[in-house]
Amino acid sequence: FRYVMCNRRFGEMIGIDSERIPGSFDRDIFPLDEAAARKFVADDQEVIDSGEKLSIRERAAVAGKEPIVVQTVKDRLIQSDGTRLLIGMGVDVSREFKLEQEQKRTIESLDYATRCEQIINQSLSMITVEPDFDRAINEMLRIIGENADADRAYIFLYLSDDCRYVSNDYEWTREGTSTQRDNLQKIDMIDFPQWTKSLLDKRDIVVPDL
Numbered sequence: 759f760r761y762v763m764c765n766r767r768f769g770e771m772i773g774i775d776s777e778r779i780p781g782s783f784d785r786d787i788f789p790l791d792e793a794a795a796r797k798f799v800a801d802d803q804e805v806i807d808s809g810e811k812l813s814i815r816e817r818a819a820v821a822g823k824e825p826i827v828v829q830t831v832k833d834r835l836i837q838s839d840g841t842r843l844l845i846g847m848g849v850d851v852s853r854e855f856k857l858e859q860e861q862k863r864t865i866e867s868l869d870y871a872t873r874c875e876q877i878i879n880q881s882l883s884m885i886t887v888e889p890d891f892d893r894a895i896n897e898m899l900r901i902i903g904e905n906a907d908a909d910r911a912y913i914f915l916y917l918s919d920d921c922r923y924v925s926n927d928y929e930w931t932r933e934g935t936s937t938q939r940d941n942l943q944k945i946d947m948i949d950f951p952q953w954t955k956s957l958l959d960k961r962d963i964v965v966p967d968l
Contacts, residue, residue: 759783811832812831828849900930913928923945926945
């Protein structure tokens with residue numbers, strides 16, 4: 759599909775002089791985003807073949823600008839001689855899309871905070887009502903592990919004031935997950951100085967990949 763005409767605003771939106779666009783293909787206009795250009799062509803072909811109007815939100819990389827998000831409406835136009843044309847209208851909704859994503863992240867953060875509060879309340883209730891301390895700890899690990907969608911949750915205890923050795927005292931494992939508690943006794947932390955420092959500073963230790 760070649761562009762027959764476009765308005766000045768379209769050129770401004772994609773960062774190209776609108777007078778240069780007629781006669782161009784999508785691949786010429788969006789050279790930085792070949793996948794998007796191919797999708798635009800496929801969508802155009804679908805509208806031409808089916809005759810059904812398409813309304814879609816699209817994203818594309820453009821030269822010298824941040825990637826844009828456009829709400830696009832495309833429809834088929836048939837001239838008196840039978841020539842089929844594709845007419846399209848696009849509205850730059852990048853700012854609205856960014857605000858929606860920020861709102862989504864805020865909602866997710868609030869949901870996460872609420873879920874954490876529920877986990878804490880469940881855990882505290884368990885300590886209060888369960889007379890067996892060891893059982894209460896194991897139930898707390900189960901609650902935490904299941905809510906975190908984890909396979910294993912555990913508690914290590916330092917064996918001395920110098921924080922040299924630790925042992926796995928409590929462990930919860932999801933069904934089908936093997937226990938490692940017996941293999942994690944009296945571990946020498948001299949090989950993990952950063953872990954020890956982080957733990958003493960009450961900071962999280964995150965290992966993204968094992």
